[in-house]
Amino acid sequence: MDRFLAETDCDPKSYSPLTLAFIGDGVFELFVRERLVLQGNCPVKELHKHAVKQVQAAAQAMVVPKLEPILSEEEISVLKRGRNAHVGHVPKNASVADYHAATALESLFGYLYLKGDLKRLQELFREICEIQMQNIEKTDV
Secondary structure (H helix, E strand, O other): OOOOOOOOOOHHHOHHHHHHHHHHHHHHHHHHHHHHHHHOOOOOHHHHHHHHHHHOHHHHHHHHHHHHHHHHHHHHHHHHHHHHOOOOOOOOOHEEEEEEHHHHHHHOOOOOOOOOOOHHHHHHHHHHHHHHHHHHHHHHH
């Protein structure tokens, strides 16, 4: 699968970073939700609680600097465009810096999705999960 609507041509470079973040938010959340469901059947309320922890701005922002070393120049460029986008407002439960970093990550996910690069999305999501697990282990010590 490249994209859900793969028959429609799309140039992800032509979209604004906030438009990329709009679709990237959904792509990232779908990865999170699929991972949670595959970990085992549990009540939807629990699934939602776990998903929110992973998709909130602070959780996304935490992984961005740790992902940067494995990103291509093209991906770094998209990330920077997303980080520098004028977002208009910041939710009350997120810092400005975290929200910009989260927007950057979502822009990257949107760009790669529209580009049809599912393999790269999978690689990055696996890396994000690994980073999050390492962070959990550090806080448990």
